[in-house]
Amino acid sequence: MNDLFARHRQVLPDWLALYYDEPLEITHGEGRHVWDAEGNRYLDFFGGILTTMTAHALPEVTKAVSEQAGRIIHSSTLYLNRPMVELAERIAQLSGIPDARVFFTTSGTEANDTALLLATTYRRTNTILAMRNSYHGRSFSSVGITGNKGWSPTSLSPLQTLYVHGGVRTRGPFAELNDREFIAACVDDLRDLLGHTRPPAALIAEPIQGVGGFTSPPDGLYAAFRKVLQEQGILWIADEVQTGWGRTGEHFWGWQAHGQSGPPDILTFAKGIGNGMSIGGVVARSEIMNCLDSNSISTFGGTQITMAAGLANLSYHLEHDLQGNARRVGGLLIERLRAVAAQLPGVREVRGRGLMIGVELVKPGTDEADPKSASAVLEAAREGGLLIGKGGGHNTSALRIAPPLSLTVAEAEEGAAILEQALRSAY
Ligand code: PMP
Numbered sequence: 001m002n003d004l005f006a007r008h009r010q011v012l013p014d015w016l017a018l019y020y021d022e023p024l025e026i027t028h029g030e031g032r033h034v035w036d037a038e039g040n041r042y043l044d045f046f047g048g049i050l051t052t053m054t055a056h057a058l059p060e061v062t063k064a065v066s067e068q069a070g071r072i073i074h075s076s077t078l079y080l081n082r083p084m085v086e087l088a089e090r091i092a093q094l095s096g097i098p099d100a101r102v103f104f105t106t107s108g109t110e111a112n113d114t115a116l117l118l119a120t121t122y123r124r125t126n127t128i129l130a131m132r133n134s135y136h137g138r139s140f141s142s143v144g145i146t147g148n149k150g151w152s153p154t155s156l157s158p159l160q161t162l163y164v165h166g167g168v169r170t171r172g173p174f175a176e177l178n179d180r181e182f183i184a185a186c187v188d189d190l191r192d193l194l195g196h197t198r199p200p201a202a203l204i205a206e207p208i209q210g211v212g213g214f215t216s217p218p219d220g221l222y223a224a225f226r227k228v229l230q231e232q233g234i235l236w237i238a239d240e241v242q243t244g245w246g247r248t249g250e251h252f253w254g255w256q257a258h259g260q261s262g263p264p265d266i267l268t269f270a271k272g273i274g275n276g277m278s279i280g281g282v283v284a285r286s287e288i289m290n291c292l293d294s295n296s297i298s299t300f301g302g303t304q305i306t307m308a309a310g311l312a313n314l315s316y317h318l319e320h321d322l323q324g325n326a327r328r329v330g331g332l333l334i335e336r337l338r339a340v341a342a343q344l345p346g347v348r349e350v351r352g353r354g355l356m357i358g359v360e361l362v363k364p365g366t367d368e369a370d371p372k373s374a375s376a377v378l379e380a381a382r383e384g385g386l387l388i389g390k391g392g393g394h395n396t397s398a399l400r401i402a403p404p405l406s407l408t409v410a411e412a413e414e415g416a417a418i419l420e421q422a423l424r425s426a427y
Contacts, residue, residue, distance in 0.1 A: 004037075015153065019389075020382060029056030032404050032411050034387070042382070043415050046389040048355060049210065049242055049402035053272020054313055054322065056404065061275045064312035068305045076104065076302035083307035090314060091283060094252060096263040101289035104281045104302035108241035108270030109137030111280035112204070115237045115266045116141050116159065118284060119202035122291040123235065127160045127200040129193070133167035133393055135211035136204060136239055145204060148212055148393065162197060165189045166217050166225070167209050168393065170349060170360055171367055179218035186217075187224050194232065202235035202266070207254025210242035213391040213398030214358030216351055223261035235288070238264035241271055241280075242356070246323025247405065249330050249354025257353070277309035322405035326354035329412050333357060333401070336416045346373060346427040355407060358391070359399040359419075364427060369395035373426045380422035386415050 001009075005023055025037040034044050034056060047056065054061070068083075076084055084104060092100035105111045120126050130136070134147040144157020147167065166186040169175060174182055194200075203225060209215045226236055243254025244267075251257055255264055265288060270280035280301070282289075300306075317323075334350060334357055341347035345364040352358050361370040361377070374390050374397045381388050389400035403415070 020379060024382070024387075031055050031057075032407055040385070042385050042387045043403075043411060043418070044387050045401045045403045045415050045419075046387050048404040048407075049247070049271060049389070049400075051272060051276045052404050053245055053247075054275050054316055054404055055406045058275055058313070058316065060312045060316050061277075061309050064308040065277065065305055068308035071304075073303050073305045075297075075299065076304070076307075077297045077299075081302060081304060081307070083304050083311055084302040087307045087310045087314070090311075091269075091281065095267055095283040096253070096256075097265075097267060097283050097285060098263075099286045100283050101286045102281055102283050103289065103298075104279060104307070105270070105298060106278045106300045106306075107137070107280045108239075108268065109139045109142050109280075110301070111241070111268040111270050111282050112136045112142045112237075112239060113139050114282045115204065115239075115268050115284075116145070116202075118266060118282070118288055118291060119204075119235050119237060120159070122288050123199075123201035123233070125198065125201050126158065127162065127197060129162050129164055129190075129200050129203040129234070131167040131205045131209070132163045132165055133209055133212040133215065134204075134206055134239075135209070136206075150393070150396070151211060162193050162200065164193060164203065164225075166205075166221055167212055168215050169217070170215070171369075175367075179220075182218060183221050183224050186221060187228060190225060190228055194228070199232040200234055202237050203229055204237040204239055206239045206241070207243045207257060208248065208353065208356060210400075211391050212393065213360065213396070214352050214356055214400055215398075216353065219257050220260070222255065222258035226258075226261040235265040236261070237266040237268065240267055240269050242402075244269045245273060245317065245405075246326055247354055247356050247402070249323065249327030252323060273313060274306050274309045275313040277306040279306045279310050317405065320406070323354075325407070326405050329407050329409055330354035330357065332409060333412045333416060336413070337419070340416070340420045340423060344423055344427050346370060347423060352401075355401070355403055355405060357401040359401070359423075360392075361397045361399065361426075369393070369397035371395045371397045373397070374399060376426040377419075377422045380425045381419055384418040384421055386418040386422070388419065
């Protein structure tokens with residue numbers, strides 16, 4: 001155990017998730033690469049979904065942040081804030097939500113908290129529908145509704161939550177169903193739940209489950225859910241914290257893969273939009289956003305410095321068609337990994353869209369999750385110079401790949417080759 005790791009263990013909570021037997025200290029980055037304290041260089045296939053949507057140390061964002069830091073950082077809500085208004089205008093327009101209002105927070109957790117506050121207040125009930133295997137954050141209400149109980153340390157939630165099927169398809173009773181049958185079974189499950197309760201406030205769902213292992217429900221699942229929800233006026237909250245900003249390639253938002261359902265009533269976003277600066281937020285129709293009838297402020301949500309980063313990052317993203325890049329480079333990467341998977345019995349599935357790719361591992365010849373191999377692959381990939389993530393249900397046996405959206409074809413090929421080696425060493 002190195003000195004910093006020992007000090008970390010001494011002073012920080014035991015429940016902080018740390019990767020690797022010997023955790024990494026990342027000291028700097030550039031583009032799609034990062035370096036550790038010992039000077040080792042890694043290709044970063046995970047940072048894209050954590051903080052760095054576009055690229056590490058993107059000069060355009062660095063410049064905007066340092067100029068703003070030298071000018072002013074003040075209350076974001078008590079006085080007029082030009083970059084906040086500008087970013088809100090752009091996000092409102094991109095959201096697809098009519099008559100949209102935007103509220104900025106500092107994290108995805110706080111964005112979801114705000115969405116839950118809006119939905120429960122608007123609908124006058126504290127019952128929420130959430131998906132099994134979901135993750136929505138770490139505050140009292142967002143852990144309370146989180147379906148992945150490996151990440152939900154308390155059951156003393158202020159909200160009453162009912163969990164809906166539809167997140168996980170790889171095992172369990174729904175695994176053998178085709179898309180149409182799966183959607184029908186999930187809709188039946190939803191109707192069954194609704195038959196036993198007063199109408200809930202909202203269904204909150206990730207279009208693709210992130211922490212849950214990048215599990216994709218079939219296109220059309222949420223459209224089918226939406227029909228049922230609308231019969232009772234139940235709102236749909238799309239948690240786009242991982243799926244937003246073109247990461248899925250075909251679409252700018254994850255909900256758009258469920259096109260017939262139309263835009264969500266409430267959309268939440270966070271993570272990479274600030275390319276490292278902490279921006280989260282909620283978009284909702286004004287009727288819903290304005291249902292709160294007392295004052296509110298946010299000291300750090302929407303500060304000039306984070307908004308300057310968001311504006312610079314979003315401009316870069318749109319000017320360089322990073323959504324198109326996610327589609328093209330992600331498509332190649334998925335194809336390449338599927339070819340590898342075909343030769344390895346321990347790789348059950350390569351799934352995903354764009355640059356949000358999950359690789360599900362099983363004990364060869366079985367349907368059993370294989371968290372040990374997932375950890376071994378993570379370690380081996382690191383040895384080879386590649387950082388990836390993992391996720392999934394209680395047994396985290398899915399590898400998660402989510403590089404910065406500017407990933408090049410050459411980097412995708414390099415990363416795939418390292419991952420292939422790591423998978424072969426584990427199986
Ligand atoms: N929603 C989803 C889908 C997430 O993946 C996360 C973070 N992993 C959050 C919410 C919470 O975001 P934050 O960590 O910024 O609070």
